[in-house]
Amino acid sequence: MGRSFEGADRSRTGTYRPSLKAMRPLNICALAILVLSSAAIAPAPVEEPYQARYAHCLGDLRTQLQALSVAIGDMKRTDANSVSSIRSSIHTTRRALKAFDLWARYLDPINHRRLNGPLPVEWETEVFEKYEKPYRREGAGLTLAELYLDEAGCEKDSLLRLVSASLTALGSYEADSVTTHLSTPDHFLFCNRLMLLNLAAIYTTGFECPDTTRVIPELRDMLAELRTSTEAFNSTFPEAALPRVYAERLAAAIGFVNAQPSAYSAFDHFTFIRDHISPLFGMNQEHIRSTGARSRSWMDYSLNNNARSIFAKDLYIGQDAKGVFRRVDDPNVLAEVRRLGHTLFMDPLLSGNNERSCASCHRPEMCFTDTVLVTPIAFDHKGSLPRNAPSLVNADLNHLLMQDGRHIALQTQAHAVLTAPTEMGAEPNTTLKKVMDCPEYRQAFSALLRHTPTRPEVSMDHLLSAITLYYSSLSVYASTFDDAMNHATTADDAVRQGFNLFMSKAQCATCHFVPHFNGVKPPYIGSEFEVIGVPEDLAYAMLSDDAGRFDVNPAEETLHAFRTGGLRNIARTAPYMHNGVFPTLREVIDLYDAGGGAGHGLDVANQTLSSYSLDLSDNDKLRLEAFMRSLNEDLPAQARLPLPASKNKELNARRPGGIY
Amino acid sequence: MKRFPLPALGILITVITLQRCAPKAELPHTYPANGNTDLRGDFTAQFQRGEKLYGLNCGGCHNKRVNGRTVIPDFSAPQLLDYEMRTQYPSHGEKLHDSRVSKEELDDIQVFLLHRRPSGHPISPPPVPGPPPKMN
Numbered sequence: 103m104g105r106s107f108e109g110a111d112r113s114r115t116g117t118y119r120p121s122l123k124a125m126r127p128l129n130i131c132a133l134a135i136l137v138l139s140s141a142a143i144a145p146a147p148v149e150e151p152y153q154a155r156y157a158h159c160l161g162d163l164r165t166q167l168q169a170l171s172v173a174i175g176d177m178k179r180t181d182a183n184s185v186s187s188i189r190s191s192i193h194t195t196r197r198a199l200k201a202f203d204l205w206a207r208y209l210d211p212i213n214h215r216r217l218n219g220p221l222p223v224e225w226e227t228e229v230f231e232k233y234e235k236p237y238r239r240e241g242a243g244l245t246l247a248e249l250y251l252d253e254a255g256c257e258k259d260s261l262l263r264l265v266s267a268s269l270t271a272l273g274s275y276e277a278d279s280v281t282t283h284l285s286t287p288d289h290f291l292f293c294n295r296l297m298l299l300n301l302a303a304i305y306t307t308g309f310e311c312p313d314t315t316r317v318i319p320e321l322r323d324m325l326a327e328l329r330t331s332t333e334a335f336n337s338t339f340p341e342a343a344l345p346r347v348y349a350e351r352l353a354a355a356i357g358f359v360n361a362q363p364s365a366y367s368a369f370d371h372f373t374f375i376r377d378h379i380s381p382l383f384g385m386n387q388e389h390i391r392s393t394g395a396r397s398r399s400w401m402d403y404s405l406n407n408n409a410r411s412i413f414a415k416d417l418y419i420g421q422d423a424k425g426v427f428r429r430v431d432d433p434n435v436l437a438e439v440r441r442l443g444h445t446l447f448m449d450p451l452l453s454g455n456n457e458r459s460c461a462s463c464h465r466p467e468m469c470f471t472d473t474v475l476v477t478p479i480a481f482d483h484k485g486s487l488p489r490n491a492p493s494l495v496n497a498d499l500n501h502l503l504m505q506d507g508r509h510i511a512l513q514t515q516a517h518a519v520l521t522a523p524t525e526m527g528a529e530p531n532t533t534l535k536k537v538m539d540c541p542e543y544r545q546a547f548s549a550l551l552r553h554t555p556t557r558p559e560v561s562m563d564h565l566l567s568a569i570t571l572y573y574s575s576l577s578v579y580a581s582t583f584d585d586a587m588n589h590a591t592t593a594d595d596a597v598r599q600g601f602n603l604f605m606s607k608a609q610c611a612t613c614h615f616v617p618h619f620n621g622v623k624p625p626y627i628g629s630e631f632e633v634i635g636v637p638e639d640l641a642y643a644m645l646s647d648d649a650g651r652f653d654v655n656p657a658e659e660t661l662h663a664f665r666t667g668g669l670r671n672i673a674r675t676a677p678y679m680h681n682g683v684f685p686t687l688r689e690v691i692d693l694y695d696a697g698g699g700a701g702h703g704l705d706v707a708n709q710t711l712s713s714y715s716l717d718l719s720d721n722d723k724l725r726l727e728a729f730m731r732s733l734n735e736d737l738p739a740q741a742r743l744p745l746p747a748s749k750n751k752e753l754n755a756r757r758p759g760g761i762y
Numbered sequence: 763m764k765r766f767p768l769p770a771l772g773i774l775i776t777v778i779t780l781q782r783c784a785p786k787a788e789l790p791h792t793y794p795a796n797g798n799t800d801l802r803g804d805f806t807a808q809f810q811r812g813e814k815l816y817g818l819n820c821g822g823c824h825n826k827r828v829n830g831r832t833v834i835p836d837f838s839a840p841q842l843l844d845y846e847m848r849t850q851y852p853s854h855g856e857k858l859h860d861s862r863v864s865k866e867e868l869d870d871i872q873v874f875l876l877h878r879r880p881s882g883h884p885i886s887p888p889p890v891p892g893p894p895p896k897m898n
Contacts, residue, residue: 396852400845403859422861429818429862556814556867
């Protein structure tokens with residue numbers, strides 16, 4: 103609904119204004135003396151260390167950006183010497199940016215993209231923009247400037263524009279709406295939480311650092327700057343200071359990184375996250391809870407304050423799985439909703455021909471996907487659907503749904519599949535009637551109505567919410583890798599080495615983000631879409647002609663783009679890619695190793711993946727596979743529930759799960 | 763002239779008293795002047811959902827007692843912006859989280875609060891965003 107404020111009251115504040123006429127001259131003189139004397143004895147405002155630190159980092163970044171702009175402006179031509187000098191100036195400026203990133207990314211995430219945007223153009227929706235049409239956002243800043251330096255025909259004016267946009271964006275960090283946060287301690291704990299999460303997920307992967315030889319040196323600088331900022335915070339807000347044990351752990355993290363090799367491929371990402379960043383994150387979370395810190399930003403509304411580590415499955419609040427039952431907290435009622443959802447999930451009554459259920463394509467014994475068929479059979483048995491059925495386990499950790507990101511809510515996604523003529527071919531009113539003609543369903547859903555007072559009658563939304571709650575309840579299980587990260591078990595060397603490759607040389611983690619290894623960038627911002635050039639067949643004869651995201655949001659950048667899938671349980675969910683073209687994980691790794699479709703010689707004009715080879719050895723690939731197998735989660739087997747009898751006797755011959 | 767029966771008078775007084783005590787069945791609302799008349803039914807349904815949702819999620823803290831009656835205070839449009847409503851008031855962080863009150867439900871509540879007939883009791887004190895509560 104569009105918001106309309108016609109005829110709305112403006113809030114009135116009853117401010118008391120003393121009338122000057124009523125004041126006697128004597129009183130005015132007395133007042134003047136009072137004001138003058140208080141001004142004389144009032145101390146000059148003292149800037150606390152924390153605010154001074156913020157101002158220093160902001161000022162330093164501005165100075166560096168200005169110097170960089172001047173250097174670019176002074177360039178005579180873009181020869182090798184000039185490019186080298188500008189690159190070096192960019193690196194110096196990046197250091198100032200890294201000191202300020204603690205605040206920049208949190209306090210104004212939109213302007214942060216202009217300081218260090220990872221992509222020239224972004225279209226996609228963020229968590230708080232989910233309900234708006236995606237719009238084109240031009241990136242700017244240091245990463246893009248450095249990448250642009252390498253382009254043939256690099257022009258001074260275009261380079262300058264990327265840096266000028268950063269300088270303009272920096273102004274927002276002086277606005278009252280931003281600096282007001284600095285006067286109280288709460289925001290720091292949320293800035294710090296985001297920083298720690300990104301130290302695990304973004305800063306160590308090269309996501310925003312085009313020169314990968316600089317990833318670890320920058321990490322060293324960033325941690326040292328973080329320590330200084332944390333000390334300034336502790337000094338200004340002693341009542342909210344992080345405990346001594348936190349400072350000791352941060353010092354240990356710095357010691358660890360300083361002792362590690364500088365090449366990010368040789369860096370031990372596994373130990374860095376497990377022994378240092380995740381425990382720091384856990385302590386910061388504990389501090390948020392114990393001090394009752396309150397956030398004023400929607401950046402935090404996707405993160406769960408109760409999550410104890412980066413690898414806790416409940417880190418993100420994720421999708422609304424409860425739907426119409428969202429205000430129900432009673433575990434017994436929720437268990438009943440889940441039971442009904444489970445039964446409906448297996449019930450072919452939901453399809454137009456009573457022969458197909460959700461479980462037809464999302465088979466519980468196959469990790470809620472279909473590992474036999476490349477793509478599901480069409481509803482009318484004539485041919486197959488164009489896309490592979492994804493697993494539903496952890497679907498609620500996605501931001502947008504379907505491989506083209508067509509849906510924003512689990513319930514609307516389920517409704518669309520149910521009513522799609524090629525999938526379940528159902529008509530909603532008929533389906534609801536069929537379900538309510540089963541006395542057991544009618545009785546059970548009617549009993550739940552007292553929990554949905556705004557919906558006095560059983561509706562499709564009740565059925566769909568039960569289904570989404572059912573399958574989302576499978577998203578709580580941990581993998582052996584989570585257990586290793588949380589010190590519950592130890593990880594094999596192959597898994598550790600595989601993870602370290604995943605985070606560095608194999609360049610997987612720049613799209614499959616820690617901790618869920620899906621395309622949802624921490625802290626649950628948007629869904630990333632990528633063009634990687636998936637072929638139509640294993641011989642790479644041609645590019646898959648599926649337009650992907652383009653069908654939803656037509657743009658030059660979205661043709662053949664697909665939402666980055668999650669890697670949890672990936673070893674159980676073959677075949678792979680949107681069209682199920684690859685039967686094993688090895689073929690998927692080979693696609694990336696060769697530089698995507700373009701690296702295989704296909705014409706993919708807008709590929710978002712470098713077409714250069716990753717140069718992975720056979721041993722590297724084996725380790726990557728070992729790591730991915732460790733992402734299998736400890737899923738329980740699903741009970742077989744009987745289907746409720748219908749008043750319509752013909753329907754009682756239906757089989758749980760359907761027949762195709 | 764027949765005398766007015768005493769029991770009937772008693773019943774009349776009881777009915778009048780009960781009517782005064784009972785909550786109003788439905789709050790009157792004004793349909794926007796430039797609203798599309800085809801959508802009047804949708805608007806009414808949304809208004810009624812909003813009324814229920816307000817009672818479920820908001821009334822507990824915001825309703826006032828005036829002369830022994832429960833009164834819904836008048837909110838102003840700037841107080842009813844999604845983002846600000848969810849983030850600027852500390853307790854709303856949990857109570858109005860998307861997982862408890864969806865975006866659509868928040869819209870329903872806004873329609874109810876913006877178009878109901880004002881009660882004449884402004885929300886007080888106005889919840890002007892102040893600094894977050896002092897930490898322990």
